[in-house]
Amino acid sequence: MFGVNHLGHFLLTNLLLDRLMLCTPSRIVVLASDAYKHGTIDFKNLNSPAESWKQILTSYCDSKLANILFARHLSYRLQDTGVTCYSVHPGVVLTNLGRSFPYWLKVALFPLAWLLLRTTTDGAQTSIYCAVQEGIEKYSGGYFKNCTFTTVKPHARDDGVAKRLWEVSEELTGLAAE
Structure with missing residues (x-):
């Protein structure tokens, strides 16, 4: 999960950075989750x-923490370039993520999911907000939830871990050799 949820985004973003810097002002929106709170x-x-299921959930939480630390360190590296970066929590969204659940579990969960989870349209609002809202540049590197800047837990603000994660991610993606 770390590879898909973090390294893939890390690599794609880095491969697009030169183009983004040519098209300033530009923004990078990283999809994270409040699940980061349980990540390490x-x-x-x-x-x-x-x-x-426990390992899958743990891996998911860890990868979402990595997303927030990535956005934070990327913002630091992009200071004064005209490119800003934000991480966002879309909310708990009703998607096809449970498509492989057993039929009986789908039947049991669907009424609750339908009542409690956000639609994909609602879930997209914070990402859209961070992509187009004027005046949020000062929050670059920050975390948004419900279209509002939100302070993250201390372990998601650890600049030392963010820097080391960046360096390890460069090595794992082959960007360190460039």
């Missing part, structure tokens, strides 16, 4: 296999 960055075990 274990540099000895970044891409551990996730087989049980």
Whole structure:
């Protein structure tokens, strides 16, 4: 999950950076999640296999913390370039993520999901806000939830971990050699 949710975004963003700097002002919006609150960055075990539901959930939380730390450090690196970066929590959105659930579980969960979860349109609002809203540049590197800047927990503001994650991500994607 670390590879898909973090390294893929890290690599794609870095490959597009030169173009983004030519088209300033420009913005990068990183899809994160409040699940980061339960995440940790274990540099000895970044891409551990996730087989049980608990391991899958833990890996998801860890990858969302990585997204926030990535956006934070990227913003630091992009100071005074005209490119800003934000991480966003879309809310808990009703998607096809549960398509592989057993039929009985889908039947049991669907009424609750339909009542409690956001639509995809509602879930997209904070991403859209961060992509187009004027006047939020001072919050570059910040985390947005419900179209509002939100202070993250201390472990998601650790600049030392963010810098090390950047360096490890460069190595894992081959960008460090460039």
